[in-house]
Amino acid sequence: MISVYYFGAIALVLIGLYAILVKKNLLKILIGLSIMETGVNLLLISIGYVSGRSAPILSEGIGPSQAVDPIPQALVLTAIVIGVATTAMALSVAMLIYEKYGTLNIEEIRRLRG
Amino acid sequence: MGEASKISRYLYTVIVLFLIWLFLTASLDPQELGFGLLLSLIVGAFTYEIFTTNGLANLSPKRIAYAIAYIPYFLWAMIMANLDVAYRVLHPKRPINPGIVECRTVLKSDVGKLSLANSITLTPGTITLDVDGDRYFIHWIDVKDSSVEGASKNITEPFEKFLRVIFG
Amino acid sequence: MNALTAVGEILVLLGTFFYILSSLGLIRMPDVYNRMQTATKSATLGSLGVIIGVGIWALGTDFGSAAWLTKTIVIAVFLLLTNPISAHALIRAAYKSGIPLWEGSVVDRYREHLEAKEKEAGSPKNPDETPIKEGGVE
Amino acid sequence: MNELLIIIFAPLIAGVIAWALDIKILRELTGIVGAVIPLSYLIYLYPTIDAGKTIQYTASFAGFKFNFALTQLSWIFAMMAGVVGLAAVLGMASTARSSYEWLFALMSLTGVFGIFLSYDLLAFFIFWEVMTFGSFMMVLKYNKSASLKYFILSVIGAYAMLIAIGIIYARVGSFSFIQVYNAFAQDAALGMVGGETLFSRGEMAAIFGLFLVAFGVKAGTFPLHVWAPDAYSETNQSYTAMFSGVLSKTGVYGFILLYMLMGYRLMAEFGTFRSVPKFGYIIAFLGGLTIIVGGLLAALQEDIRKLFAYSSISQIGYILVAIGVGSALSIEAGIYHAISHALFKGLFFLIVATIIYRTGKTEFKDMGGLAEKMPLTFAMAFVAILSLAGIPPLVGFASKWLIFEAVISQNMPILGGMVFFGSAIGFVYLIRFTYAVWFGQRPTDLNDVKDAPLPLAIGMGILALLNVVFGIAPGLVAGELNKIIGKDVIGGTIWELDIGVGKYNGLLITIWLVIGLLVAAIIYFLGARVRRVPVTDTYQSGNPVTMDYNLTIRRNFFLPLKEALSFWLRISFDKLYRDIAKTTEDFADTLRNYVYNGNVQSYAWYLAIILLILAMWGV
Amino acid sequence: MNGQYAALLIAVPLISAFFVPLLKGAGKNAIKYFLIAVTALQTGIAALVFQQVYTTGQPIIVMAGGWKPPVGINLYFGHFAALFVLIVAVVSFLMAIFSLESIKVEPIDKYAMLFLLLMLGATGMIATGDIFNLFVFMEITAISAYALTAYNKTGEAAEASMKYIVLGGIGSSFFLIGVALIYGSLGTLNMAQIAQLAATMNPTVAQVGLALIIFGLAVEAEIFPLNAWAPDAYQAAPHPITAMFSAFVVKAGLYAMARIIYLMQDVGSWGSVLKLLVVLATLTVIVAELAALRQRDVKRMIAYSSIAQIGLIALAFALGTQSGVDAGVFHMVNHAIVKAMLFLAVGYVAMTLGGAEIENFKGLGRRMPLMAFAISVGAIATVGIPLFNIFWSKVRIILATLQVGYTWAAVLVLAASVVEAVYYFRLLHVIWFEGDGEKINENLAIGLMVLFLAALVVVIGIYPDYVWSLAQKAGNDIFNVASYIKNVPLMGVGA
Amino acid sequence: MMKRLLAIILLLIVGYWLAQGLAGVPFGQDKMLVGQYYLDNVKQQTGAVNAVTAVVVNYRGFDTLGEVTVLFIASTGVGALLWKRKKKRSAKTEGSIVLTTGTRLLVPFVMLFGTYIFIHGHLTPGGGFPGGATIATAFLLLYLAFITYEIPHRGFEKTEGLAGMGYVLVGLIGLAIGGYFLFDWIWQTWNFGTENVGRLLSGGFIPIIYTIIGIKVGTELSGIIDGMIKEEVSE
Amino acid sequence: MIGINVYLALIAIATLLSMYRVFRGPTTVDRLVAVDIMTTITTGLMVLFALYYGRMIFLDVALVYAILAFGGVIAFARYMEGGL
Ligand code: NA
């Protein structure tokens, strides 16, 4: 049986994708994207978890055999920052779009096609 | 109230920051202390101008004593407030009588006004909606007196006797 | 079990109670102003209880150290300072974004104040003319 | 540098130099040199080839092994290309207008040489492309829609060939003709005994079909001929001499290769009917249809360029019939006709080039009475007309006669009928050309027309001479052709062709003809003093010939024929292709607007659908 | 010779990008010349790396921080990376020069930084030997590409960038899920070690992980239908950037895809992934060619053409044979040259004549003969005429496709090529035989650049042997996973 | 509605597929290979107590350099896209005295805490990114409270650039001293702080890099905030 | 006494309860208030987790979280009243 963390992570990914697939407002789509990223990060973290072990900071009595995998945590740190960067870019592009098109409805933002 | 000298303001800022550092690290390791001092000096240099006008004058014994005395007083008020909240939340009829009232304060300093506002927010049935000069606009969950004087008497005055001393 | 853990746990227990109270208030109150009335206070007090409680509780454990207490105090003070500020900012936002008071509200002095101010100024004040104040706040 | 490479690349290099120089006269000279060099080398290498040797050359290049060989067969085709190419280049010296034309005309000549000298499929394909590209650029300069049509069909043909080659390569592991031949031969043998063959029946059909398309396009086989009339007419007519005379022969050459490399295998797979391989019938009957369609349409043209363009198509039909029949005799006959067609059609197009160069006119209605003004050109035309019409003792007769004999000897009356019909319709359009251009009343604006310029005249001269020489001494050609097969399929002497069931002696006929002409001349000169009447001053039934009458032969002369054929003329493959193209474009538009609809959400759905496919695929 | 200096290929663009803010006071032109200088330096280093790798025949393994793989992240400059990093640098250098003339929109300093980081990202994607690091470099590439796509700050540019962001975001999220699965199964992120252990993986995990990674990369690699962002981005981006997109950004994604596919060839479902990819690649070619057919905007038309060529490369890589990979790499090189030239010329024409609509190209042969010449050479090369470079690689791809037995794919791809021939034909006709106009003075530097690229096209077309031998070595680098594993000095963690 | 339904069905299938994949990677199981190596060797090889930090800065330093770059790109990109010849704050309502005063009191503390976070990166969770984000929050508060506040742009941009260069330079010094880019020469060559593991002055170049990152991230995020918060002023 | 697990569970429940308002609204400020409360409670939860795991270092995480949450809430609040 799949763990609740995995389940939550996949659920977040799917919820995010759902927002991207059905929401008409660009900001909601971007929020969907962020939710998806969050889900992925949660998944990464969950993958590195080892039952009964603690954070991989080898102080306060935690030794190498009592810590969880440090790699996914390191990866998630990177992934989070990348997510922030993407979101920042996306928001400024959205601002630009709003400035030029006066709308954030994706049905109307389609001057480029064909 | 005049502005204190830059050095005084800077030193005051550094002292406060270093104290916070001590609380954060709770360590007497010289490496920590040294870096704490260094960082306090650096951060203080960037921020003392917005942090304080009074500088070291804030550290007068009287003010500190009143500040310490204010803590239990305030906590008590806060606990009362929360029991009041508990009553209203848990009562099936939700007995409320809300509105926005105006109060006046005698406090002059900005920090004093902030403390008053926060105190009001955290105590029985009131939240500071806006402050304009000495006029406080307060959302009151159970309006007992909608006049300025009545409201002030109910809401601001209990705190002012402490705050006036602490912040002037 | 020692006194410190006992005191700490009691505080945590009380804090937890207020946390739940806070979220209930959030659900039960009729409008945003009254939700804030109930939720902010109990969440803040709950935090004080839980956080300081943890600090004290930790002192009584084998891994505890003074740092637990000092750090929790820093966190608690931070919340004590910021929670009313954010409540204030939020209620202002609620009011200024045009959310009406609950229909049972009895008085609105702030509306009167704003209207008087507008009449006096003739036009809304240009925010650009208010420069950042130099110097501290005391 | 190897002599084969010199033959192949001399024209291209000359073309690039001419293009880069871009100085009048110098570029013409360079171009001519570029055409002379390969021809000289081919002549120089004749003794070697005559001795039954092949000259081989292998180059490792671009990670492939390229094989070249000068065999008896390729020497004949290359000679044809060299001669007609030189004549065309001479013509271009008069008619070409820019260095652009020099570059691409010579590039296509390189392509042609490359095709004939390649000894592997890939080299063949590459030079095929080079030739196509060069000729395409020549057409592009003159006419967009003509070049587009030519281009699309050529590209389709080339890609068809590439796929066929690729399939062969995938199995054989080599492009070399020898290895491909061996593989197919082995496969054929295996197939006979019911063994596991390298290529399946379906693959053989596909390969054959693909090559059929590839070579059919280039040869102008019905129904892939639609590009040819426009392309031949919409370019420099001197170049068309080469285009129609030589380039189209690469298709013919391709069919011959097809026979050589995989004839056995195809026969083994698909069997024979009355000793003719079944796949050959396809080629032969397509050729027959091509004769008829090309001939009829030629008769209906109002533009001399178009007339000869359709005529070319029709003539290629003869060759395909011959090759399709596939007997030793018929293949030799086919090649023979390829040569004679190159010679007379090359000559025709140079004549057309001269007419256009001097008059600026292309339609019958604007012409007439040019014989008087352009006697030399008229003399050339006389040779060409006789040759095409298949009148002895010109080369056209010899080859047509051979084809007819070859077809009849295989007991194929329908094909024979088609060939005969082609000859008949050939007379029809030639008569019109003869009268409408050279005789009758001359429009007044043509009164100052001059005869052919020197380079063109030389070019025409070379071709006319060969038309006569090979007509009088057909054995010269036949002897070379026999060497391909390796036995005397066509017997006889230099002057005489003997195929057992019939004989044709060119010299004898010439002698009779000359005697006849002498008699006629004597009668003419000894006869009553005839009043010299200008061709324009003609009476008919006692009435002066009016311009209206004069025009009848020049304008819509074959209108009744057109009306009779109106039902068939409405069936236009050209239009069919156009409709297909239009449909494709509309479909492309719809697809583009539907797929790239501009909505980011749709695009996100594409991603989601791919995810779904991945999930469902169980990947 | 120790190859650690190859880390400069990462360090130089980075430090230069960080330096730009300090240069801001010196003016726009100073920044542009700085950009040229940095790309030139990068080209020099790349040439050095190229020279070392191809003379010694040994890859350069850069071990960041001195940690041996799989403990540390390593860069792998094998034959492929050495070749392509050089191409990235050279194209960047040319486009830096082009930027001098073509970039007028402010803020130039930001443009320069993003430009350098785009180059850096592609370099890193090609060089890295670590699957998560690949993700990081992919994001560097993608995010700078997002920003550069919108750089012109028109509505269209913002729209295009947004599409790119949304699709790229979905792609990278799923890529990361794939990485998570593979990491969860193997406990390592090093590509060589993944390849080594691939056979031991849980087959379901391997299937899902591989599929997701390919999915994520396919968005960057412009595989249909994940490429819907691309035409818009190509059209809206500043001209030099479009050239870079086509010349190396997409190729980095494509390469990464190929690399990972071949690393995972021991995975059970490998064959079916390839099959699916063959289908998608073929569709990419067909749809893109059809979409280009009646395109009125020449830049967009060439964008579609570029996508189609990418599809062809993807097809080659998806064949799963050495000859396919070699042909794909060869085509990558050729396409990089041709498309750099085309976008350079078309971009220059568009900025000179005020737009890339086909009407603007009327009479170009007379107005801007150099650009017309370059566009013609590019068009002819793309169509695959002998004596031009693409002919060789295209033929090789077709032959390789037929060798594997995907006759249908070869037929469809060639049918699409007919369509390609038609629209390029129309373009050529418009350029040379329609319209008229005064001759315009063409910029010397840009003229020299297009001539240089055109010369490359023809020289490779006439003498493909050298480049083909490079392509073979580079292809072997991708295909021969055993030697890849052998070359990476894995320190045996967990063994 | 149909679309929503389709989306849900599609997502459920995809989700099921992902779950199937994840089933092969059981939750909570020890799947470490390289990870265990890090845990076993981190203290001795890098001097860091926080293995995550060691992974981030030392073992996978390349990722982190890339991460820094990504954020730099975002800040540059936002700056490029929202660039206007003249920009200005467009706030209409002033922050009340509660907010302004609160901000004045909080900013020094928040900044100090930010530095605390990145300087302790090798000992505690956190490091350059959260530290930088914390510092940026201080600037955010200033923007929120004071409607005319602006960060010193020139200085920030230069700091950002210098910090980035600093990071690369540290790496290049590693290349010069130890022969490898991003080589931790402080720990591995100088053996500085070996007796201090668990205390502040240890962890090789981690504190240096985290300081650089902290400053860089702080200035970058502030720059992004600035870029987004302001609007064009028509001249 | 009762045990830390119970507190953790109860606080988690409180967090979830406040989520109700986040989704329910009805106004944006309602959601914001709920988020504010939620973050406050979550801060407490994190502190309690630090105790649960016996790892003081998590307290730093809680403080960072509180700071970022405060900044975020103020930002949204100011945005709502047009103060950006
Ligand atoms: Na709060």
Ligand code: NA
């Ligand atoms: Na809070």
